[in-house]
Amino acid sequence: MRRWTWAVAIVAVLGVGVAAYMLKPVTGPARDLTLVGDVERGNYLIRVGGCVACHTNNQAGTGFLAGGRGLSTPFGTFVPPNITSDPDAGIGKWTLAQFDDAMSNGMGPQGNLYPAFPYENYTLMSDQDIVDLYAALMATEPVSTPAADSDIPFPFNIRLAMSGWKNLFFSPGRFEPDPAQSEVYNRGKYLVMGPAHCVACHSPRNALGAVDRSALLTGSPGGTGGKAPSLTRDALVEAGYDVASLAQTLEDGFTPGFDVLGGAMGEVISDGTSHWTAEDRAAVATYLLAE
Structure with missing residues (x-):
């Protein structure tokens, strides 16, 4: 009986350790968010970042950056949200710090973001690019119609589980140029x-x-x-x-x-x-x- 007690205790301790590791926050280096955003440069970054192709549904005619068509995956269908400046349907209420957290660490106001949103790549962006992109999005024409809901079945709809995914596969950081290259x-x-x-x-x-x-x-x-x-x-x-x-x-x-x-x-x-x-x-x- 004593052996079983020790075995259960060891398993419990290991389980707590694994859970603590898998659920710990995943964050990259802090950014300088005191930089002044340039809307014109940010508008260019909207095109560079693929925001239009993902977040605009030209077939439905719902509006520029007002939500895209669903992306079908083995884990469900993810609908790119409205990212216009509308405070309710879009991201108009987001602070620069919240925007940076989403782009750099995959964490939105609603919790962990799914990697269908490519924060694994956006985390590499420069501080100035993040600030400029935010300025441009806050200057967009607000569209008050929210995007359709994503269709994500259980258990993938549990956002907390994405903490484990991040700890396994996501390493936030900034782009480092190769000094040996042009x-x-x-x-x-x-x-x-x-x-x-x-x-x-x-x-x-x-x-x-x-x-x-x-x-x-x-x-x-x-x-x-x-x-x-x-x-x-x-x-x-x-x-x-x-x-x-x-x-x-x-x-x-x-x-x-x-x-x-x-x-x-x-x-x-x-x-x-x-x-x-x-x-x-x-x-x-x-x-x-x-x-």
Whole structure:
């Protein structure tokens, strides 16, 4: 009986330890939120960050950034929310600190955010980019109609469980440029890994929906991240791309094989990359095609 008592006690202690670890907050380094936001620059970041393609439902005509179409995943259907300046239907009541917590740590006023919102990438953004983006969103036309509710079945609808997911798979931090590489290369890497979150869609994910870090940009067969082709250098070269043609495709959607990109990537181009500067499109192409 004494052995069983000790065994139960050890299991209980281990269980408490595991629970404490899995439920602990996951936060990155503090940001300088005293910076002055630039609305014009933030409007550009709305396009860089893919906000329009995700949070605008052009088919329903519900309004700019007023909520997007549902993203179907093995864990449920996630509907991108209204992120206009409306205080009730949107995020107009959010403080800069709350916005930063969502972007950098995946924590919203309602609790843990699901990684369908790519905070794993947004955490890499610079402090100035976060402040500018917030300023621009607070300056948007408010839309008072809330987005549809997400359809997330039990047990995935328990937000507290996302603390465990974060402790296993999420490491918040800021982008660190490679001093051995050019400024253009580092700008491209920042965009791909950070705000543009190309890596989130073009990489496979494991059974728990986390990006497979050992196979970044090798393509996604489907599932949580949707189906997306490989963006490795070898795959792009095989498809006929060089830096100039890849940058051109990001502007107009035409491929070297005289095809036109449609579907989700078509929306990314029409709502996002076609609005970028030529320098940013070239930077992404430079990074992806670097040897």
